[in-house]
Amino acid sequence: MRMIVTTSHKPDRRQVLKALELAKQLNVKYVSRRHLVQREGEAMLIVESDRISALKDGKRLFFHPSLAIIRRANIRSGERDYLIESLDLKGDERILDCTLGLGSEAILIAYFLPRGKVIGLENSPLIKIVVEEGMKHANFPQKWVTEAVKKIEVFKADYKEYIRKTEEKFDCVYVDPMFEHPGYSSSAINSLRPFADNSTIDTKDIEVMKRIAKKRIVVKARWNDSVFERYEFDRVIGSSKSGVGYGVIEI
Ligand SMILES: C[S@@+](CC[C@H](N)C(=O)[O-])C[C@H]1O[C@@H](n2cnc3c(N)ncnc32)[C@H](O)[C@@H]1O
Structure with missing residues (x-):
């Protein structure tokens, strides 16, 4: 599965650092949200201000108990x-x-x-x-x-x-x-x-x-x-x- 890591729009510094850390951990590319165009079939890990979610083909995954x-x-x-x-x-x-x-x-x-x-x-x-x-x-x-x-x-x-x-x-x-x-x-x-x-x-x-x-x-x-x-x-x-x-x- 092709993957990238990014943040939500207008991220703070902490989000960008976390996204960079996760991209390194997964050995995949970090792409700034401003320059992002998601390709079909590509999975995206998104560091949001209060949680991390994943998005693929319009389907979003986030943690909830x-x-x-x-x-x-x-x-x-x-x-x-x-x-x-x-x-x-x-x-x-x-x-x-x-x-x-x-x-x-x-x-x-x-x-x-x-x-x-x-x-x-x-x-x-x-x-x-x-x-x-x-x-x-x-x-x-x-x-x-x-x-x-x-x-x-x-x-x-x-x-x-x-x-x-x-x-x-x-x-x-x-x-x-x-x-x-x-x-x-x-x-x-x-x-x-x-x-x-x-x-x-x-x-x-x-x-x-x-x-x-x-x-x-x-x-x-x-x-x-x-x-x-x-x-x-x-x-x-x-x-x-x-x-x-x-x-x-x-x-
Ligand atoms: C039906 S879900 C489990 C749901 C879980 N019991 C819960 O309460 O949320 C199956 C999960 O197992 C993972 N999985 C499937 N095969 C696996 C494997 N060989 N090793 C580790 N995880 C696996 C899948 O990626 C998926 O996230």
Whole structure:
């Protein structure tokens, strides 16, 4: 994917310096907004005054913890959350989230880990920066979100390589790849789509994960995703209404 880094219009010095730093980090060109003409198919990382966003083919991605906020509120009003149920957290675990995306589920998981940690991997460099910077610098009105994001460490990595190389062990390994049959109903996931790694999980990846998971592996997919046919999970839980299941493997 062709990429450039720029700022919003009329940037201050701090924005320009940040854009230059990110361009260097990504090894791509910094282009002053004044001289910018975005080409078709080109992705642009934009350092705005209060956040960093990405733009491609008219679609904009920015960080917002809204899905985590809604899910926590639903849990507090007594609704089941199948991700949290499937992880069965005690509160002090180290969780590897292989597919960080917008970080909504990582934030929700971190909320249930008063003494634990989430290590989030993301293979798209733009998504990684937008989400990591958003977590670091946003002012959240919800104190619990501020506390939760402090427990998340973000790395740019392909989980398929990471799980084969790491010497570390994690209590749970969680994977939520882009759906094989996308629903297009989630506007949050739609905003990720132009920037995301669309690779599917294969059964060998799951076997490799058993080496680094101490308690369980959880894989999220739509009910009609082939992973639920290709791999025999110990159980799959989820609601038929949402069309999404969580496949659990106990170690
Ligand atoms: C469906 S989204 C995850 C959404 C996330 N659970 C959340 O709460 O926002 C999948 C994300 O995983 C990333 N991804 C896909 N394959 C990956 C891989 N092999 N390694 C690391 N990240 C990957 C995609 O770029 C995308 O951002």
